[in-house]
Amino acid sequence: MERSYKQVKRMTPAMRIIHWVNAICMIGAIATGLYIGHPYYQTLIADGAVDKYVMAWNRYGHFIIAIIFDVTSVIIAYLYFFSRFEKPYKKLIPNAQNISEFKAVLINLLTLNRKKEFDSSHADSFNTVYFTIFHILLIWMLLTGLQMYVHGLGSGISSIGAWWPWMLHLVTDWTIPVTGGTLMDVRIAHHITMWLIVCWVVFHIYYQIWRTIFWKEGDISIVISGTKFVKE
Amino acid sequence: MSDRVEAVKKLFTSKSSRVETNKGDTYYQDLFEKCEARLNEMRAQTPANKLDFTDLLEENGIDRREFMKWASATTAMLMLPPMFTPLVADAAVMMNRAPVIWLELQDCAGNSEALLRADGPKIDEIVLDIISLEFHETLQAASGHQAEKQLEEAMEHFKGKYLLFVEGAIPMGMDGQYGTIGIKGETFHDHLVRCAENAAAVIAVGSCATFGGIPAAAPNPTGAVGVMDVIKNKPLINIPACPANPANMVGVILHYVLTGQVPELDSLLRPKFAFGYRIHDNCERRAHFDAGEYVEEWGDTGAQNNFCLYKMGCKGPMTFNNCSIVRYNEAVNWPIGVGRGCIGCSEPDFWDKYAYERPMADAKIKAPTGGVEKTVDEFGLGMLTAAGIGIAIHAAASAVAGKRENSGESHE
Ligand code: HEM
Numbered sequence: 155m156e157r158s159y160k161q162v163k164r165m166t167p168a169m170r171i172i173h174w175v176n177a178i179c180m181i182g183a184i185a186t187g188l189y190i191g192h193p194y195y196q197t198l199i200a201d202g203a204v205d206k207y208v209m210a211w212n213r214y215g216h217f218i219i220a221i222i223f224d225v226t227s228v229i230i231a232y233l234y235f236f237s238r239f240e241k242p243y244k245k246l247i248p249n250a251q252n253i254s255e256f257k258a259v260l261i262n263l264l265t266l267n268r269k270k271e272f273d274s275s276h277a278d279s280f281n282t283v284y285f286t287i288f289h290i291l292l293i294w295m296l297l298t299g300l301q302m303y304v305h306g307l308g309s310g311i312s313s314i315g316a317w318w319p320w321m322l323h324l325v326t327d328w329t330i331p332v333t334g335g336t337l338m339d340v341r342i343a344h345h346i347t348m349w350l351i352v353c354w355v356v357f358h359i360y361y362q363i364w365r366t367i368f369w370k371e372g373d374i375s376i377v378i379s380g381t382k383f384v385k386e
Numbered sequence: 387m388s389d390r391v392e393a394v395k396k397l398f399t400s401k402s403s404r405v406e407t408n409k410g411d412t413y414y415q416d417l418f419e420k421c422e423a424r425l426n427e428m429r430a431q432t433p434a435n436k437l438d439f440t441d442l443l444e445e446n447g448i449d450r451r452e453f454m455k456w457a458s459a460t461t462a463m464l465m466l467p468p469m470f471t472p473l474v475a476d477a478a479v480m481m482n483r484a485p486v487i488w489l490e491l492q493d494c495a496g497n498s499e500a501l502l503r504a505d506g507p508k509i510d511e512i513v514l515d516i517i518s519l520e521f522h523e524t525l526q527a528a529s530g531h532q533a534e535k536q537l538e539e540a541m542e543h544f545k546g547k548y549l550l551f552v553e554g555a556i557p558m559g560m561d562g563q564y565g566t567i568g569i570k571g572e573t574f575h576d577h578l579v580r581c582a583e584n585a586a587a588v589i590a591v592g593s594c595a596t597f598g599g600i601p602a603a604a605p606n607p608t609g610a611v612g613v614m615d616v617i618k619n620k621p622l623i624n625i626p627a628c629p630a631n632p633a634n635m636v637g638v639i640l641h642y643v644l645t646g647q648v649p650e651l652d653s654l655l656r657p658k659f660a661f662g663y664r665i666h667d668n669c670e671r672r673a674h675f676d677a678g679e680y681v682e683e684w685g686d687t688g689a690q691n692n693f694c695l696y697k698m699g700c701k702g703p704m705t706f707n708n709c710s711i712v713r714y715n716e717a718v719n720w721p722i723g724v725g726r727g728c729i730g731c732s733e734p735d736f737w738d739k740y741a742y743e744r745p746m747a748d749a750k751i752k753a754p755t756g757g758v759e760k761t762v763d764e765f766g767l768g769m770l771t772a773a774g775i776g777i778a779i780h781a782a783a784s785a786v787a788g789k790r791e792n793s794g795e796s797h798e
Pocket residue numbers: 180183184186187188190191192213216217219220221223224292295296297298299300302303341344345347348349351352703746747
């Protein structure tokens with residue numbers, strides 16, 4: 155039986171750019187973060203210590219990536235509420251419709267696509283919740299990361315003024331008691347959260363490919379062309 | 387509820403490590419006058435013991451010039467402007483008017499040891515020699531009833547004026563029966579509470595007295611806690627480190643003699659003049675850290691060339707202390723200087739969380755499930771493997787189910 159397909163728009167160019175910026179940053183954050191935690195390659199530059207900065211470059215890269223993450227996080231938080239395209243927060247409100255959609259998508263996954271009783275033409279509540287978890291993990295990385303960063307500003311001054319360390323203390327000091335009471339606990343939390351994020355990424359990639367293969371709607375293309383196809 | 391509001395407020399208002407090095411001219415002018423008046427008042431008092439500081443200096447072959455050098459270094463350490471140097475020198479001379487009672491609880495006496503070091507006492511130690519040590523279990527000749535009586539008398543005589551130094555943790559398990567003292571078998575807890583009652587201020591020295599230290603390390607069999615968990619209603623100063631640096635003890639006493647106040651403290655009640663600095667930021671090996679040059683194993687080429695000890699587990703990046711600046715034994719050397727990493731001895735829970743001599747990523751930590759110890763990375767890889775297996779099963783099942791569906795369709 156021939157079926158006709160309709161093309162639906164799912165991601166704006168801005169959303170796609172943010173997605174890929176995030177993906178590249180994630181690889182960078184993990185590579186540099188793991189180096190910071192345990193320098194895993196030797197410095198093979200025959201220069202004096204004064205003019206090679208292997209750890210410093212890694213830390214620099216990690217922070218730059220962190221800043222990019224911060225900026226995209228702010229944009230995404232904004233889009234959650236004010237996007238002119240789809241406002242994801244609408245899928246997060248636990249109303250009857252969202253809960254039943256969430257369940258339907260989960261059942262679809264667990265029954266290996268035997269049951270598919272929801273409209274897959276628009277963003278669904280299950281994925282929106284899943285993405286939100288990611289953003290929360292990222293904010294957690296941001297807060298624990300900045301707490302570790304402010305340790306280096308013990309003098310209370312910085313090149314951009316005293317407000318910066320002051321603000322960082324104000325915003326991130328609470329992560330110390332929350333993670334266990336010492337500066338080291340913050341670091342352990344940051345490191346373990348990295349592994350949570352890695353697990354998140356692995357399932358995310360798997361699930362999107364799985365959808366593409368079994369739903370036969372070209373879902374993987376959402377993040378490239380911004381569109382997918384649904385049966386008429 | 388209001389407790390909790392307070393706790394949250396505290397969380398967002400305490401400055402964890404910030405050092406204020408300049409408070410403005412009017413502040414220091416004011417302080418200077420106050421200190422001067424205070425020192426004059428003290429000069430009029432009769433010293434509590436007959437030890438004379440100037441004589442002692444002479445006996446130990448320390449000349450005036452050396453003493454003034456020490457005074458100006460100490461002034462700088464206390465983060466006071468240079469004009470305070472003569473006052474600091476005066477205060478040092480009058481240290482024999484500062485009554486101190488020293489308690490020894492669950493500990494190794496390492497802090498007493500640190501301030502008694504035998505090899506020709508330096509100025510810091512001489513200052514500590516002449517403080518009027520009214521009671522010190524380990525050092526005094528008296529014992530038994532006599533010692534008890536001496537303590538009673540000292541507490542009565544210097545009521546509200548003495549500084550109470552505490553060394554060692556307080557065992558709280560079994561009603562405190564893990565540690566008792568004296569003929570009446572008073573528990574360490576009761577002993578501490580009784581002695582703190584009339585103290586002007588309580589000073590916890592060493593990591594055990596401040597945060598529980600080694601006795602409180604997992605599994606903490608005696609339920610050891612630090613002084614700040616027991617004494618709540620007194621000015622309290624923590625001087626952690628293992629052992630506490632005599633320079634910092636002198637700093638605190640001098641500050642007290644000079645100003646009559648406790649120095650500015652951070653959120654862990656540590657004086658900022660000593661604990662406002664991160665080891666890592668004042669470490670002579672830092673260039674090697676940034677360059678990525680690390681000691682890989684003890685005695686390798688890196689070690690011979692003073693490379694950074696980060697991969698040998700140095701915890702300088704998360705440790706606040708001034709030993710990288712003032713060093714130990716009158717600035718002779720310090721742990722990283724002799725080629726071994728920092729174990730974070732001035733931070734809470736240091737034995738469990740810092741002192742494992744390898745990077746945190748390789749250290750055994752308790753898995754959230756309890757019992758089993760894993761490194762953070764093993765734990766993470768475990769999670770990842772579990773996720774991978776789940777995905778593999780799902781993928782295989784989906785493929786099989788998909789095929790069946792397809793063959794079903796072709797039968798139609
Ligand atoms: C989003 C904001 C982030 C900030 C501000 C941040 C900041 C930091 C800082 C300051 C450190 C410690 C560096 C040092 O002590 O020199 C660090 C370490 C690390 N970061 Fe991040 N980071 C962020 C995100 C991430 C992300 C997304 C990942 C990975 C998914 C990550 C993985 C790591 C790892 C593995 C370490 C090493 C921890 C250790 O074992 O000691 N970070 N980060």
